[in-house]
Structures are given as C-alpha cells and as structure tokens.
C-alpha cells in the first residue's frame with residue numbers, strides 16, 4: 001500500500017530529537033489518581049518505532065487510563081510522556097496528528113453504511129473528494145468489507161464493526177496506533193483475522209502499535225514486548241519468552257507401563273516428582289531439544305521403556321498467575337459501560 005500523500009506524519013516524525021528518533025512512545029513516572037484511588041502509580045515505558053507493544057492486565061488495572069493519557073485524551077497528575085518526541089501535554093496538537101486510537105466502536109456510526117463512515121472520516125481528515133473515495137475503497141478492500149460496504153453498520157457482526165473501526169483509524173494514516181482491547185468479545189476466527197490485520201500494519205507499513213489486552217494469548221501472539229500492569233504498577237516487562245522464563249514450572253511428564261519401571265526411572269532422575277497413581281514422573285525441563293534428548297538418553301540407559309512423554313512449557317497464563325496471584329484471561333468479558341463512555345470521546 002502506498003504511504004505517499006501524508007506529509008504531516010512524515011515531517012513530524014522526522015522532526016523528533018535525534019535521541020528519541022527511534023522511540024515511538026515513552027513515559028516516565030506516569031501517575032494518575034481519581035480521588036483517593038491511585039490508578040497509575042509511576043509507569044515507565046519505552047517503545048521503539050515499528051514494534052507491537054502489549055499492555056496486559058486484568059479489569060481495572062489502568063490500561064485504558066494509560067492509553068487515554070498517551071493519546072492526549074486526559075492528562076496525567078505526574079510524570080511525562082512523549083509520542084515521537086512530542087510531549088503529550090505541551091504539544092498535544094502534534095501528538096494528535098501522529099496517532100490513531102481505536103477503542104470499543106468509538107467512532108463507528110451504526111446508522112451509516114461502512115462506506116459512509118469511512119467517507120465521513122476522510123472529510124474529517126480534509127482529504128479531497130477523490131482522495132477520500134480512493135482511500136475508502138482501498139480500506140474496504142483491505143479489510144474485506146467491500147461486499148458489505150453499502151449496508152448499515154447496525155447489521156454488522158462484532159468482528160466486522162471492529163474491522164471498520166480500525167479501518168476508520170487508518171484513514172488518517174497514523175504512524176502510531178493505540179488499540180484498546182481490540183478483540184474483546186470477538187469469536188476466535190474474528191480474533192485471528194484481527195491479529196493478521198494488526199501484524200500486516202506493522203510489517204507492511206512500519207507503524208507502531210500499542211495495544212491493551214486481557215488476553216494472554218493475544219499478547220503472546222502479537223507483541224514484540226509485553227508489560228504486565230497490576231494495581232497501577234508494571235510488575236514485569238519483556239518478550240513473551242523472557243516473561244515465561246521468569247517463572248518455573250516447565251517440565252516433562254513421562255508415563256510408564258508399571259510400578260517397577262517407574263521406580264527404576266525415578267532412581268535415575270533424583271529431582272523428579274513421582275506420581276504413583278498415574279505411573280508417571282514429572283521431570284523439570286526447559287523444553288529444549290537438548291534437554292529432551294538428555295532425558296531420553298538417561299531413560300535409555302536404564303533400559304526402561306516410556307509409555308508416553310508430554311512437554312509442558314509455562315505459558316503466559318502461568319506468568320500472570322505468578323506475578324499477580326490471580327488467574328486472568330476471561331473467555332467473554334463484558335465491556336464496561338464506564339470505560340465505553342470515556343472511549344466514545346476519543347475522537
């Protein structure tokens with residue numbers, strides 16, 4: 001897709017101070033309280049250009065508040081945040097020309113068709129009539145909405161509305177896109193479609209994505225880096241692999257035909273946990289091929305045959321549970337009315 005016709009963004013990005021040129025989003029000591037309630041308690045972030053960053057946290061952790069501050073919708077009580085080098089408070093106008101924000105159906109008008117919604121957005125971005133039509137057609141095609149283009153959005157499925165909402169955000173060709181829970185409530189297929197669209201934006205156009213999610217799988221799948229937000233503080237940050245390494249729990253489970261075989265194997269693997277009932281041994285392992293080979297070689301050495309072997313590597317659910325002491329990842333979370341109302345004022 002062409003990225004011409006967008007002088008504002010290119011010029012503004014190039015104007016960023018040299019030291020911050022490769023940093024799309026940064027924050028230092030961000031704080032926000034509502035009355036007595038501390039929502040953000042000193043958040044530090046540094047997100048390089050052209051990457052996907054996921055802010056992961058349970059309901060009420062402060063994810064939307066973070067997005068609202070970074071996208072200039074509300075101001076922080078303390079700390080500093082910059083978008084491509086521009087201060088979100090003192091230079092909010094420049095920040096707004098660089099970013100796109102997609103909340104929960106924030107901008108979509110259900111009484112209009114998909115095409116009308118996109119054309120309206122093109123008007124808001126002062127695109128000429130012909131450029132607006134061209135961009136609308138291009139986005140409808142890209143998001144597989146061409147057939148539904150002339151239908152009222154009220155008839156759309158949740159997945160189609162989300163796609164249209166993202167398409168509307170892209171009319172202005174933002175270089176930095178905030179996606180607040182982009183797949184909450186979507187079925188698995190629509191969620192995967194959305195993931196593909198998000199990833200394509202980064203690989204094809206080099207945009208930077210800041211997404212919030214409650215889904216560990218989503219962060220694992222999409223993000224270059226993940227931060228876990230809990231009670232207004234970042235409790236961990238890293239790649240999915242780094243976060244998974246933070247916690248123990250990786251193991252190989254080997255099942256045997258009878259107790260004699262189990263006892264022989266157990267004598268070899270001193271640190272293994274024995275499950276007599278299931279005739280199984282649980283052997284600590286990082287799941288690497290080298291480690292698996294060593295386990296199998298040691299078993300071969302005993303002359304004992306294993307009936308089955310399964311590898312368990314910790315997933316982000318385990319990480320979340322370890323870091324926050326709570327299970328996460330609801331299957332169909334209900335959208336909160338309060339945050340939806342705030343999100344409606346995003347544009």
Ligand SMILES: Nc1ncnc2c1ncn2[C@@H]1O[C@H](COP(=O)(O)OP(=O)(O)OP(=O)(O)O)[C@@H](O)[C@H]1O
Nearest residue numbers: 034039057058059060061062063064065066336339
């Ligand atoms: N305008 C407001 N006035 C008072 N409290 C607020 C306001 N906005 C947010 N909060 C509170 O701040 C906390 C964090 O809210 P926020 O919406 O940022 O969390 P979240 O992590 O996005 O959660 P969710 O996943 O439910 O959207 C919540 O306890 C919420 O009730």
